[in-house]
Amino acid sequence: MIAQLSGTLIRISGAQIIIDVGGVGYLATVSRRSLEQIGGLGETVTILTEMIVREDSMTLYGFVDADEQQAFGLLQTVQGVGAKAALAILSVLSPEALRQAIMASD
Helix, strand or coil: CCCEEEEEEEEEECCEEEEEECCEEEEEEECHHHHHHCCCCCCEEEEEEEEEECCCCEEEEEECCHHHHHHHHHHCCCCCCCHHHHHHHHHHCCHHHHHHHHHCCC
C-alpha cells in the first residue's frame, strides 16, 4: 500500500496530478480542495494517499491532510457512496463542514 508521496508536482490535469518521486511519476486523483492547497508545478509536495484496487483498475487518491483522508474513508462506509462520490463531496465540503452537516442531520 502506498500511504504517502513526497516529490515534485509535474502535472495537473483536471482532478488528477502527477508527482515525480525519484524518477517515477505517480498519478493521483485529488479533491478540488486539495488541488487548491497542494502547491504549484515544479514545487515539492507531500500528499497522503489511499489506493483503491478494483478488478479492472488501481486508483490512487491523494489528500493534503489526515482530516480529509479520514473523511474520505468515512464517506465510503455510507451505502451508495464510492470513492468518486466521496471525492466529489470533499471538493465542496471541508472535513469540518462535513462533520457539522452530519451532526445537524443535514
